[in-house]
Amino acid sequence: MELVRVRMGRYVLGPLPEGVLAVTYADDAEPLVPSDFSLSEYRDVQARALSGARTISRIVDETKRERASDSHRILTNLVAARIRVAGAMPRCNQFVDLAGRIGKTPFLFEIKSTTEDNVRGQIRRGISQLYEYRYLQRASDAQLVLVIEKPLGQELAWMVEYLVRDRGILLVWDGDMRTLHCPSWLKRQLSFLVA
Numbered sequence: 462m463e464l465v466r467v468r469m470g471r472y473v474l475g476p477l478p479e480g481v482l483a484v485t486y487a488d489d490a491e492p493l494v495p496s497d498f499s500l501s502e503y504r505d506v507q508a509r510a511l512s513g514a515r516t517i518s519r520i521v522d523e524t525k526r527e528r529a530s531d532s533h534r535i536l537t538n539l540v541a542a543r544i545r546v547a548g549a550m551p552r553c554n555q556f557v558d559l560a561g562r563i564g565k566t567p568f569l570f571e572i573k574s575t576t577e578d579n580v581r582g583q584i585r586r587g588i589s590q591l592y593e594y595r596y597l598q599r600a601s602d603a604q605l606v607l608v609i610e611k612p613l614g615q616e617l618a619w620m621v622e623y624l625v626r627d628r629g630i631l632l633v634w635d636g637d638m639r640t641l642h643c644p645s646w647l648k649r650q651l652s653f654l655v656a
Contacts, residue, residue: 474550482541483551483559493552493560494567494600502599509597532574532610535638540570540608540654543641547653557594560603563653567603569594575610583609584620591630606631606651612642 466475477484486493490507540559541551549561559570571591573583584607591605612634613620621644624630631651633643640656648655 477545477550482538482545483553486552486554489554489556491554492600493554493557493598494562494569494603496567496600496602506597506599509599530574532635533572536572536574536608536610536635539635539639539641540572540633543654544568556590557598560598560600567600568606569598569600569603570606570608572608573610577614580609580611580613580617581620584624588624588628588630604631604650605629606633606654608633608635608641610635612636 464475466473490510492502492506495502537558544551544561547563549563552560557569558572561568569591571587573587575583587607591607595603595605607624607630621632624632631647633641633651633654636642641654643651643655
């Protein structure tokens with residue numbers, strides 16, 4: 462299947478088969494976007510994941526419910542496909558929706574299905590999850606991306622500036638279950654992902 466190749470004395474994963482959208486890690490203590498692949502990095506991620514396990518385990522039930530939603534699945538598949546087209550391997554575990562290294566930049570993605578009634582709460586949950594995952598994964602240089610189902614309405618338009626400029630979280634939304642969009646001033650940074 463040529464999934465594993467040897468390059469410069471190291472084992473490297475090749476492209477995923479067409480039907481596989483992301484590599485799912487069963488061990489939540491496994492780094493999804495390792496920076497130096499050192500044993501200490503793996504130990505540190507494991508220690509952080511174990512110390513946060515009690516807190517995070519409460520989120521798991523909610524995450525499982527959310528992942529059951531069709532829109533969440535469709536958005537996750539759409540983002541995973543874009544990561545693959547960019548030449549990266551989409552990865553996930555039971556907490557992190559998706560992660561991938563595009564070029565030299567690691568990305569962590571939180572995908573939120575939203576309605577007019579729950580968008581503000583979903584964004585708040587997404588913010589906290591992204592920060593926790595970045596810490597637990599020991600990925601301080603990771604770009605955080607919040608993917609929501611619909612563009613923000615006029616009354617919440619201020620949140621775009623808050624998320625991107627104040628919190629450093631890149632915001633992406635679905636347009637039609639086939640294309641992703643972001644603020645125009647982010648298109649260059651997210652060219653691998655958006656239309």
